[in-house]
Amino acid sequence: MASTLLKNTQTVPLLLYPNAFFRRKNGALYCTMKSSSVPQTQTATQEKQQNPQIKVSTQTQTKTIDKLIKDYEAIIGIETHVQLSTLTKAFCGCPCNYGAQPNTSVCPVCMGLPGALPVLNSKVIEFAMKLGLVLNCKLSLNSKFDRKQYFYPDLPRGYQISQFDILIATNGYVDLDLPVEFGGGHRRFGITRVHMEEDAGKLLHSGNGSYSQEIIYFLVSSAPGIPVDLNRAGVPLLEIVSEPDMRNGIEAAEYGAEIQRVVRYLGISNGNMQEGSLRCDVNVSIRPIGQSEFGKKVEIKNLNSFLSVNRAIDFEISRQVLLHSQGQGSSIVQETRLWEEGTQKTITMRKKERLSDYRYFPEPDLPEVAEFFDATIAKGADVKLATNWIMEDIAAYMKNEKVSINDIKLNPQELAELIASIKDGTISGKIGKEVMKLSKGKANPGLLNKILQQKLNATS
16 A cells, blocks of 8 residues: 655546545545455456446547537637747856756856846847747837746745736737648637746656656645755746637647747747647636637646647536536636646646736836936936936836836936936926926937926026
8 A cells, every 4th residue: 555645736536546545634635545456357357347338428428528518619728838948047147958967057046046136138038039020929129027926936036037018029920720630721829928037946856656747846835855956947938828719629739839830940949848848838718609708717737748738628628518517617717727647637736826916016126227227327427316216216107107218208318417407406306306297208409408497497
């Protein structure tokens, strides 16, 4: 008898292992498997007797589900993470060495040590723009990074550097023709966005269990003594978020395969799913035919092949349809589920986080105003005053007005003149803030002097 300690998970009956059962003890879930003591010939005889019934039952259930599915429409979208083939990581100079010894490609930055500051790898932007162009996206001339807060043991900072609202590429599409053996036809799948972010580390697991790395990742997240490999932490990723334009597993698998072909052709990633260089998270919901409102979205992880993508989607559609037909549609909740290759089923992993749970805010160590700051300093502005103005007053103005640094009313020359006037006592800081609100346009010589003269006349 062997027992394996599993924490914080839910499960379904394991059809492949009829002698396995689960029990809860002291807050933990134990899986116990008993070996059969009956002779092998007897077991074989029993299987012969039981197989016809199982076969008939399975065929009947399949026909029932196939009939029910005709009354529903599946809504499917995919989040694809592409690991970029850069020589170094996204925000430090550590090499990206897949398969290297654990924790040999790390530094204070990717280990999340206090005081270590990130510096963006320019190749990440170059690769993101290449992909955005090929995916027919609209490229953004201004972009920024944000902090995405969540807490896992392989995320050393306690947050991920990602992008939230000002993205590198948006509103694209992919055109592809489905294979004839799958019905053929032309499809266009929308691309909501492409954004840059960094990867997390990896929890190591040793043992004879057949559980996937993704399962182990969440089961042991609160357990002490589990080794963590941070070689992957900080490796650059591009996340491609599709529109919910797919309607079955075949379309989703073909979409994923097309993304793989694209990134390989561009040379920005090897696209190997078995290495984790390309990972697909699938979102599935169903709704009655003719209904415009979407159903509850379920995310599926642990998909390590396009065949798994196809099968996982088909299973999840059948599961949700069956629940609706039994009057249990309310039991479908927004959650993350894992695909189990052994049982060919999805199982609950955790409730899906809401967007507000991530508490996004702009990454202060990678400000988007860097070129504006450099230009202001080049015009002779005091470094400390320029820093305060850009990081406080101008940043607050950009947030309130929802504009980028290129759309503000002051250009670097005018800001430098404004700071000089404040520094030599010509005007106060309060009047300076009023000037910033009153100034118009860009690169207007003498504009600041005119406004200053107006303010001085008004106060004299």
